[in-house]
Structure formats: structure tokens, C-alpha cells
Amino acid sequence: MNKLVTIIIPIYKKEDTLASCLETVINQSYRDIEVILINDCSPDRCLEICNSYSLKYEFIKIIDLKENHGVSYARNQGLAIASGGYITFIDADDAVDAHYVRDMVKKIGEADILMTSIYRDYDGDVLEMTRYEAIDYIYRKDGYEGGVVGKLFRKEVAIENEFPVDIKIGEDAYYLFNCIQKSNKCIYYKKQLYHVRQSKYNSGNWMPFEKIYDTVRLLDYIIRKTNDTFGRCPQSAYEALFERSINVFMRSRYKDVPNEKKKRIRENIINYYKRFGIKGLPARYAISGITYLLFPTAYANVIYRIYIRS
Structure with a gap:
């Protein structure tokens, strides 16, 4: 199995958090990674920041979109060129632990999808789940885990699905659900390795x-x-x-x-x-x-x- 991990990061109006996010990515203890940055025609300094990092680190690739298409289109462009045997998604206003990739690769085993805790830390147990149990778990009240961040996907499952460009809120839940439907085995690693943060710009605010x-x-x-x-x-x-x-x-x-x-x-x-x-x-x-x-x-x-x- 190809143990290269592709990290896909869509970017739009995140100049205030992008550099600090990328610092947590380039300092991963697991070094067999490629990082795909998709600049979704961001009007701020995001492309400049991306270029400064790609000049320093050869494992960073940039897709510079000339028109703004939205996060689903951006992530799909990343999926189209991903080389890794595993794929994970990070948002440009978030942060990950230094052992984020290492621990997920270590724990995924024969599963197609590994989910980690996003909002709270647990005891580090690993739960094997059926597809039905996985669908239940991502909507449980003890921590909504229905997005794509904080998860590791086997490439074959990840590229079999696409993010829907016609859904503006919840597109990641749609993608995750379809990946679970196509998977043979899901596991939940009860450890908080991914940290959600809030940037000045939030694409979910003030929509029709x-x-x-x-x-x-x-x-x-x-x-x-x-x-x-x-x-x-x-x-x-x-x-x-x-x-x-x-x-x-x-x-x-x-x-x-x-x-x-x-x-x-x-x-x-x-x-x-x-x-x-x-x-x-x-x-x-x-x-x-x-x-x-x-x-x-x-x-x-x-x-x-x-x-x-x-």
C-alpha cells in the first residue's frame, strides 16, 4: 500500500490564519506527505503566502484557480491530482497536532475511513464500526463529526466520490456520507488531533x-x-x-x-x-x-x- 498521504487544503480569504495552519502541516512528524494548496481566486495575500511555502518545501503543490468556484470545486481539483495512497482534508483556518498524520496512518489498518475527534479529547480507544454505525456516529449529540476534516480516507474510496458544487453548506457531509456508503470498514479513533479555529472570514455567514x-x-x-x-x-x-x-x-x-x-x-x-x-x-x-x-x-x-x- 502506498503510504504517501495527500493533504488537500482549499483556500479563500484566509490570509489571517493560512501561515499558522501551514506551519502545523509542514512540521508533521510523518514526512511521507504531499500538500496540495488550492487557491480559489482569493483576493487577499493567500497566493503570496502559498508561493512562499512552496519555494521552501518541494512537497507542496499549488493549484491557482483564476475564478472563484467554491470549496467543493477546489477540493475536487485537489482530489484529481492526489498521488497519495491516503487522503486527508484540512481547512486553512484550522490546525493539526504534530503527530496528526502519523497517528492516523498507524491506526487506520485495513479500514477505508478513519475518523478522529474534532471537538473534544477522549481516551484514545479505536472503535470498529459498520457503515450504519458510522452514519449514526457522525450525527450523535456528543460531538458532530459530519465533515471531512479530521479524517483519513483510503484513496480508492476518496476519489470514487466528488464534492457537490451545487451545495453551498453541508457539502462535506454529503461527501463523507457517500464515502461511508462505498466503504467496507470504518473506524473511529477517539483522540483529538484536529483543532477547529475561526478566521475573520467565514464563508457560512449571511447566505441567501x-x-x-x-x-x-x-x-x-x-x-x-x-x-x-x-x-x-x-x-x-x-x-x-x-x-x-x-x-x-x-x-x-x-x-x-x-x-x-x-x-x-x-x-x-x-x-x-x-x-x-x-x-x-x-x-x-x-x-x-x-x-x-x-x-x-x-x-x-x-x-x-x-x-x-x-
């Missing part, structure tokens, strides 16, 4: 409703495909759909939501209560769901005002 609604569309797709494959779907995915349906109104005024989408959101909330009741739901979501069903306009407008002031 239809882009925000992508998260609801995505979970509808995942639940449908999981039911088709396994004849059932874990409660965690339904709960994620419930929460995303509620959270749509954090970034949308009620009047901006099309009537058919309001109907769909209402159905998602009612269907969850019918299927599972309120047991296990965080109190804020249980209360929010009931309040929305009773007073949708007032609830949505109040939540939106609170969000835009925060």
Missing part, C-alpha cells in the same frame, strides 16, 4: 435562504438513502434534520422563506415528534420546535433578530 436550506436538503437525502440501503435510519440523523430545520430561521426572516419550504420544515418537526417524541432532545430544541409550531412567524422573526445581532 436557498443556500442555507441546503443543510435541510442534504439531510433529507441522507435519511432517504440510508433507509433505502439499510431499511432504517438512526435517530441521530432524524434529530440532525430536526435541528437544521429549526436553525434555518436563525439566518432567515420568515417572509423570505418560500411557502413550500415552510411546509417542509413544519413537516420535519412534526414527523420527529411523531416518531420519537421529545425524549432525548436538548431542551432548547424541544421548546423551540413546539414554539415554532404554535407561533411560527413570531418565533422565526425573534430568533432571526437575535442571530443577526450576535
Whole structure:
């Protein structure tokens, strides 16, 4: 097995964090790596920073896109030229431990996908999971792990799938889900090796409703495909759909939501209560769901005002 690890980093408006991110990458204890930087026509100093590192380190490659296409297109360009037997994704505003790559390669064994903890540190155990268990785990309340960062993919699985360019929020969850569907074995390494940070620019802020609604569309797709494959779907995915349906109104005024989408959101909330009741739901979501069903306009407008002031 080719033990070269390809690290794919899409870049757009990250000049404030890019250099510190790359420092954690070039200082990896595991040296058999190639780093692909995709500059998505960033208008700041990102390309200049990329060039300064590529001049120093021959394992760094740069793809300089002449038009801005979005993170999905950028990651797909990285996948297209990846040489490694394994692939991992890092965001340009995040950081990784010095042994990030080494520990993942050491632990992955015969699995197609290794997932690490992103938001909290555990005991370092390794859990072998079926595909169904992996889908459940990435949506569990004890730490949402549904993106592509903090994971190691065997190349054959990684390149068999593409990031969807028509989904602006949740594209990484779509990709991860399809990789899990194509995998033979997944494992979860309960160790925090990847650290999520926040840059000044966040591509998820202030998007039109239809882009925000992508998260609801995505979970509808995942639940449908999981039911088709396994004849059932874990409660965690339904709960994620419930929460995303509620959270749509954090970034949308009620009047901006099309009537058919309001109907769909209402159905998602009612269907969850019918299927599972309120047991296990965080109190804020249980209360929010009931309040929305009773007073949708007032609830949505109040939540939106609170969000835009925060």
C-alpha cells in the first residue's frame, strides 16, 4: 500500500490564519506527505503566502484557480491530482497536532475511513464500526463529526466520490456520507488531533435562504438513502434534520422563506415528534420546535433578530 498521504487544503480569504495552519502541516512528524494548496481566486495575500511555502518545501503543490468556484470545486481539483495512497482534508483556518498524520496512518489498518475527534479529547480507544454505525456516529449529540476534516480516507474510496458544487453548506457531509456508503470498514479513533479555529472570514455567514436550506436538503437525502440501503435510519440523523430545520430561521426572516419550504420544515418537526417524541432532545430544541409550531412567524422573526445581532 502506498503510504504517501495527500493533504488537500482549499483556500479563500484566509490570509489571517493560512501561515499558522501551514506551519502545523509542514512540521508533521510523518514526512511521507504531499500538500496540495488550492487557491480559489482569493483576493487577499493567500497566493503570496502559498508561493512562499512552496519555494521552501518541494512537497507542496499549488493549484491557482483564476475564478472563484467554491470549496467543493477546489477540493475536487485537489482530489484529481492526489498521488497519495491516503487522503486527508484540512481547512486553512484550522490546525493539526504534530503527530496528526502519523497517528492516523498507524491506526487506520485495513479500514477505508478513519475518523478522529474534532471537538473534544477522549481516551484514545479505536472503535470498529459498520457503515450504519458510522452514519449514526457522525450525527450523535456528543460531538458532530459530519465533515471531512479530521479524517483519513483510503484513496480508492476518496476519489470514487466528488464534492457537490451545487451545495453551498453541508457539502462535506454529503461527501463523507457517500464515502461511508462505498466503504467496507470504518473506524473511529477517539483522540483529538484536529483543532477547529475561526478566521475573520467565514464563508457560512449571511447566505441567501436557498443556500442555507441546503443543510435541510442534504439531510433529507441522507435519511432517504440510508433507509433505502439499510431499511432504517438512526435517530441521530432524524434529530440532525430536526435541528437544521429549526436553525434555518436563525439566518432567515420568515417572509423570505418560500411557502413550500415552510411546509417542509413544519413537516420535519412534526414527523420527529411523531416518531420519537421529545425524549432525548436538548431542551432548547424541544421548546423551540413546539414554539415554532404554535407561533411560527413570531418565533422565526425573534430568533432571526437575535442571530443577526450576535
